[in-house]
Amino acid sequence: MxxxxxxxxxxxxxxxxxxxxxxxxxxxxxxxxxxxxxxxxxxxxxxxxxxxxxxxxxxxxxxxxxxxxxxxxxxxxxxxxxxxxxxxxxxxxxxxxxxxxxxxxxxxxxxxxxxxxxxxxxxxxxxxxxxxxxxxxxxxxxxxxxxxxxxxxxxxxxxxxxxxxxxxxxxxxxxxxxxxxxxxxxxxxxxxxxxxxxxxxxxxxxxxxxxxxxxxxxxxxxxxxxxxxxxxxxxxxxxxxxxxxxxxxxxxxxxxxxxxxxxxxxxxxxxxxxxxxxxxxxxxxxxxxxxxxxxxxxxxxxxxxxxxxxxxxxxxxxxxxxxxxxxxxxxxxxxxxxxxxxxxxxxxxDIPVGVTDRPDAVALTDVDGHVEYDEVSFAYDGEPGDDATGETVIDDVSFSAEPGETVALVGPTGAGKSTLLKLLLRMYDVTAGEIRIDGHDIRDVQMASLRSQIGYVGQETFLFDGTIADNIRYGDFDADHEAVVEAARAAEAHEFITNLPDGYETRVGERGVKLSGGQRQRIAIARVVLQDPQILVLDEATSAVDTETEYLIQRSLDALAADRTTFAIAHRLSTVKGADEILVLEDGQITERGSHADLLERDGLYAQLWSVQAGDLDSLPDEFRERVALSDD
Known part of the structure; x- marks a missing residue:
């Protein structure tokens, strides 16, 4: 049925x-x-x-x-x-x-x-x-x-x-x-x-x-x-x-x-x-x-x-x-x-819209990049318009990021990492608690201005059927060609683009099928570089590429994250070991937090995940063996 x-x-x-x-x-x-x-x-x-x-x-x-x-x-x-x-x-x-x-x-x-x-x-x-x-x-x-x-x-x-x-x-x-x-x-x-x-x-x-x-x-x-x-x-x-x-x-x-x-x-x-x-x-x-x-x-x-x-x-x-x-x-x-x-x-x-601008919403401008999650909880609705909520995905999460800091989120599949960051973009609204940027509850600011201050690079890159240049300037449609080229250089994309038959005017095909996964990812990064946001969200941006491409993408991401408040969901822990703070999520809750060295010393889930990726499987206790499967949410 x-x-x-x-x-x-x-x-x-x-x-x-x-x-x-x-x-x-x-x-x-x-x-x-x-x-x-x-x-x-x-x-x-x-x-x-x-x-x-x-x-x-x-x-x-x-x-x-x-x-x-x-x-x-x-x-x-x-x-x-x-x-x-x-x-x-x-x-x-x-x-x-x-x-x-x-x-x-x-x-x-x-x-x-x-x-x-x-x-x-x-x-x-x-x-x-x-x-x-x-x-x-x-x-x-x-x-x-x-x-x-x-x-x-x-x-x-x-x-x-x-x-x-x-x-x-x-x-x-x-x-x-x-x-x-x-x-x-x-x-x-x-x-x-x-x-x-x-x-x-x-x-x-x-x-x-x-x-x-x-x-x-x-x-x-x-x-x-x-x-x-x-x-x-x-x-x-x-x-x-x-x-x-x-x-x-x-x-x-x-x-x-x-x-x-x-x-x-x-x-x-x-x-x-x-x-x-x-x-x-x-x-x-x-x-x-x-x-x-x-x-x-x-x-x-x-x-x-x-x-x-x-x-x-x-x-x-x-x-x-x-x-x-x-x-x-x-x-x-x-x-x-x-x-x-x-x-x-x-x-x-007639389908109701839940995430909307409040009548008195103000524009979010001149962002410094101070982000606070204050006792945030979230549960998916059964359907749009339902009063009852479903199973809790995020449960009483609190943390903050200062301007220019990098906060990494790690944890097993289904822990709520991607959902937690999508709340920052107001793809969903929190069920309880508040998320604040520079002291402003994000529900009190206009969504367009909020999202214009946040650059998002996901693990599944989407490109429109058009030219490479059009895809880079998507969201900043009036950018000139020089700005597009500079953004591509910063994203380590300029070299492969100029080697294509039509360069920046090369058509990428539906969903970018004419380009490799790494090439699509670097175009997405160039798009965010051109946007020049103060807050950056990286959702496992290197999870689906080979080692050499990962190195190039990671280098461009590191340059992009400099002097910006950055949130990174990590598939490979080696890419976030330099983060200012690492949050370990399990079942929608933060179970560990600290620097890479602190978390290794604590010998909790993070240390076990690190051991798995380092190849030291023999040191894993039995209780952790079913908790270390890594993939996207």
Missing amino acids: TEESVFDRYRADVRRPMRRLFGAYGRPRYGWFALGVLANLLAQFASLVPPVVLGAAVNTLDGGRFSLPLVPNAWLPTGTTGAFELSVVLIGGSFLTTAAFTYLYGVAANEFAHGVMHAVRVDCFEKMGRLDMSFFDDKQTGEVMAILSSDTENLESFLDNALTNSVRLGTLLVGIGVVLVLENAYLAAVTLLVAPVMVGFTYWFMKRAEPLYAARRSSVGKLNTRLENAISGIELTKTTASEAHETERVRRSSKRLFEDTMAMLRLSYFYRPGMELLAGVSFTLTFLVGGYWLFVGPPPGASGTLGAGTLVTFLFLSQRFATPLAEVSNIIDQYENALASSERVFGLM
Whole structure:
């Protein structure tokens, strides 16, 4: 059973998402929407002119008068030649009018639909940027991307096509009905006899189709998740020879989608021919009763004569009932997709943001670099917005760092080292206690100013798909080329960059795949050098590189850390033995603190970890053997 995601939780609480969509995003663009609807109405009414005029012209061939609904006879010609000439003008004008208003409708409808989607897409991305890191800790990229891409496209398709097609459908049905009644009320009643059946059949189809569309949407989501997992884990699949297992899992998900899709299509293909059959019944009845009236005389309940042209008009217009009604299945499909997508969009919008600027937050400027952790505790929330907290990760931690000092954090996996430093950046907010910079509680300062004063180099370096120069100046976008080069020199990156074919203009590829791990790491260091922060956070920045590269990176890090307050999480203890203070974390608590020499003399966990890395395993007591596994949090 699939675990409920945060999207599912907040989406379930969204009420009237389509009305909310129009209220929040459609209202500023109602002018375009109204213009599109009006142009659509005029285009559809203009398209009804040719069969009416044609019928009136045909009536003159057997001596009848040229007559048009709602037009006084005094305005119309009496002779056949005049009627023909006016008919040509009216029919040609109607086609020109239809084309002009169809163009206007298309422009206006697309301005409305694409304008709404532009605003939705930007607002969704802006909201994602404000969400807490806890939201992204357990969210798959595909799930997040679906809102920005496929969900907004579903809404766009509905607003651009289904909504306007609904207006066109209604206009055609009402317009045809009005024209027929004005032409001949008795024959109109015959032609429209099956209209209630069509409406009832359409209502039945909508009720039956809704759960089928919902099932198909669910199957699409599950297949996409399965494919994303399979592709993301392709290396594990290959190294464990599990290709057949993954193929079978994809096959099952695809089969489910196939079955749900066919169930939906079977109903749709039953509906469309059914509507065409009912339209055919209407045509047949009209032809039968109209032909009888034309050749024999008025049928029971009718009186007067029926012109051949009038029958032609009825036959033309009766055929136009089927097409718009048959499109109901497409409209329902697009509506159901848009409904689900709008629920997801507003589900995202409604996710509460925990880490925010306080109304009276001030800018953090002229930082000296004095950092204090005062009885800090932290526990992850179960989900954003939960009142209850989960298991405690950091428990009553206190320490301080003076300007220019280096504080190192070491300890076994899961001790809370990375989390402790992410609290300094306000990636999360403390559950209890305070973190202060130069005496300011970091919750009282603006986050942008806080983070601009802290340089972060992590163990997993991310580069955007762009040039090396663009990635170095990321965060300081106005830096000139000379500053970029100086930052690269300080990061020991200039030499390898200049050896690349395009130097600083070399494109790094998605996530920097065209560069080695060490090269990416040195670019990340150059980025921080250019930022020139007063506080530096190094999260196992040399954990994934070879010894030679580690030496180069460590040399650049040492230069970067000079005269800055530095916090370093150590994978290899040799890289932090010169720190002013070393903190040993276990289960979210500081169990040892001191200099390298002090901690070795104390002969605690740090000393045991040092022995492991020095290769002196025989000296380890049994009680420490399960506590010395080193890796990131």
